[in-house]
Amino acid sequence: MLCRSILPSLLLAYGSNRMAVPLVRRASAQAGWPGQLCFAVELTGSDLVYFTLSGSSQCPAGSDRRPQCFLPAPGRCYSVCIPAATQKSSRVRAARLHRHLEQKLSQGPLGARCKVLGLLSCSPDRAPEKGFLIQDPQPCPETERSLEELFLDQPELLPAPELCVYEAGEHGELWQSLWALRGTGSKEMLRRARVLAVAEPQLHPAVSHLRSVAVFASLEAACGVLEECTSLIPEAKAVLDLVDKCPKHPKKGEFPVIVIEGLDATGKTTVTQSVKDSLNACLLRSPPACVSEWRKTFDDEPTLIRRAFYALGNYIVASEIARESTKTPVIVDRYWHSTAAYAIATEISGKLQNLPQVHHEVYQWPEDLLRPDLVLLLTVSPEERIQRLQGRGLERTREEVALEANSLFRQKYVLIMKIILCLSVSVLSSCCQGENILPVTGEAEICLLIPEVAG
Numbered sequence: 001m002l003c004r005s006i007l008p009s010l011l012l013a014y015g016s017n018r019m020a021v022p023l024v025r026r027a028s029a030q031a032g033w034p035g036q037l038c039f040a041v042e043l044t045g046s047d048l049v050y051f052t053l054s055g056s057s058q059c060p061a062g063s064d065r066r067p068q069c070f071l072p073a074p075g076r077c078y079s080v081c082i083p084a085a086t087q088k089s090s091r092v093r094a095a096r097l098h099r100h101l102e103q104k105l106s107q108g109p110l111g112a113r114c115k116v117l118g119l120l121s122c123s124p125d126r127a128p129e130k131g132f133l134i135q136d137p138q139p140c141p142e143t144e145r146s147l148e149e150l151f152l153d154q155p156e157l158l159p160a161p162e163l164c165v166y167e168a169g170e171h172g173e174l175w176q177s178l179w180a181l182r183g184t185g186s187k188e189m190l191r192r193a194r195v196l197a198v199a200e201p202q203l204h205p206a207v208s209h210l211r212s213v214a215v216f217a218s219l220e221a222a223c224g225v226l227e228e229c230t231s232l233i234p235e236a237k238a239v240l241d242l243v244d245k246c247p248k249h250p251k252k253g254e255f256p257v258i259v260i261e262g263l264d265a266t267g268k269t270t271v272t273q274s275v276k277d278s279l280n281a282c283l284l285r286s287p288p289a290c291v292s293e294w295r296k297t298f299d300d301e302p303t304l305i306r307r308a309f310y311a312l313g314n315y316i317v318a319s320e321i322a323r324e325s326t327k328t329p330v331i332v333d334r335y336w337h338s339t340a341a342y343a344i345a346t347e348i349s350g351k352l353q354n355l356p357q358v359h360h361e362v363y364q365w366p367e368d369l370l371r372p373d374l375v376l377l378l379t380v381s382p383e384e385r386i387q388r389l390q391g392r393g394l395e396r397t398r399e400e401v402a403l404e405a406n407s408l409f410r411q412k413y414v415l416i417m418k419i420i421l422c423l424s425v426s427v428l429s430s431c432c433q434g435e436n437i438l439p440v441t442g443e444a445e446i447c448l449l450i451p452e453v454a455g
């Protein structure tokens with residue numbers, strides 16, 4: 001059953017209302033205070049908390065709520081943001097620095113003492129900046145010293161890394177001081193501002209830049225990222241060389257091309273193998289075998305680089321599909337749908353409603369990527385999936401571990417997948433009979449069209 005008709009009802013509608021939120025540290029260089037600053041902090045459990053800064057010691061009516069992400073006394077909090085890449089060529093370095101700091105902050109005594117939450121700082125005129133909110137429940141002078149040393153040790157942040165320190169005022173209000181770190185033991189306070197809780201914006205702050213950091217719209221966009229990595233990651237050059245050898249605009253042959261999608265352990269390998277045997281088809285998978293030896297390397301890289309790697313894997317598979325579909329039917333285990341769904345579900349934290357609107361460009365099939373004829377999305381209950389995973393005991397990617405732990409993530413993955421499928425091709429499901437496709441508005445159903453695979 002085609003399910004294009006469900007599109008208008010997918011997800012909550014979000015307006016075009018974007019936050020006017022200049023970067024905090026640039027505020028210090030501006031005359032006066034910008035209208036509104038905004039940060040999002042991801043709490044454990046994926047809830048987001050938003051706060052803004054005010055230069056005034058007066059509290060605007062109704063905004064005296066202390067943002068939940070800050071510890072009550074005697075706890076202390078700090079934050080740091082990785083400056084947004086000013087040029088395309090610096091985005092890889094910024095992404096890797098974020099990754100490096102994330103690892104460093106979780107290690108040693110600092111990691112044992114503090115809790116580190118993801119922070120996003122937004123501005124309409126640049127990409128959101130990623131950073132960290134560091135909570136020290138039993139304030140220890142060593143924490144601030146360790147943070148200063150860590151940030152001063154990052155050449156990318158020099159000449160003066162900036163650290164925000166949060167402290168309660170006399171009346172329980174919260175203040176943020178912005179410090180420029182000049183060298184060991186030397187720092188300068190750039191400004192002090194009042195921290196105010198703000199309501200959730202209509203649009204999740206990461207949505208507007210998904211296309212440039214996680215879901216690439218073309219071969220050129222994904223190649224661009226790996227080209228910037230070649231001096232840092234030798235495997236990037238090897239992947240680009242393989243892409244170069246592929247025909248530029250591969251066309252599908254006359255045989256059908258069927259993609260099987262689904263979370264891990266939903267039965268893709270079992271189904272693809274069985275369909276391959278019964279149709280006497282050629283079985284391909286994304287990422288293709290020719291890049292699989294570099295998977296571990298790219299899985300350890302930040303989103304920007306990891307997603308570009310998987311995106312290029314799809315273009316390599318597309319050329320294999322084009323070649324094989326002139327000879328036999330082709331079955332493909334995962335394709336662009338997986339690449340996009342994992343990327344969006346990871347980048348958009350919080351609730352299902354935070355996902356981009358259904359007609360957002362991020363769900364659109366890349367114009368230059370060969371399209372399949374049919375996509376089957378396999379789904380099983382979370383309990384069944386976990387049982388199957390335990391039964392296998394195979395090594396899993398970090399993302400797969402997160403998926404298992406986080407049911408919200410899984411729901412997001414499935415919802416995104418269904419949106420993409422509804423927008424691109426006919427969608428069938430192996431086990432969704434009677435299931436509402438839409439957890440939010442729940443209007444349409446998709447039917448059971450492939451039989452269960454015998455155990």
Ligand SMILES: Nc1ncnc2c1ncn2[C@@H]1O[C@H](COP(=O)(O)OP(=O)(O)OP(=O)(O)O)[C@@H](O)[C@H]1O
Pocket residue numbers: 262263264265266267268269270271388389391392452453454455
């Ligand atoms: N229809 C089914 N009924 C019962 N068990 C199944 C069914 N399909 C697959 N399984 C079992 O579930 C486990 C996972 O299946 P499979 O390897 O095919 O999943 P997958 O989606 O390819 O996983 P991954 O993406 O992680 O490789 C296997 O042990 C398989 O035997």
Ligand SMILES: Nc1ccn([C@@H]2O[C@H](COP(=O)(O)O)[C@@H](O)[C@H]2O)c(=O)n1
Pocket residue numbers: 264286287310314334335336338339340342343397399400
């Ligand atoms: N087209 C693809 C395929 C895979 N991924 C990423 O790989 C992980 C799942 O791979 P399996 O080997 O378990 O099937 C998952 O973490 C995806 O991020 C991808 O992005 N695009």
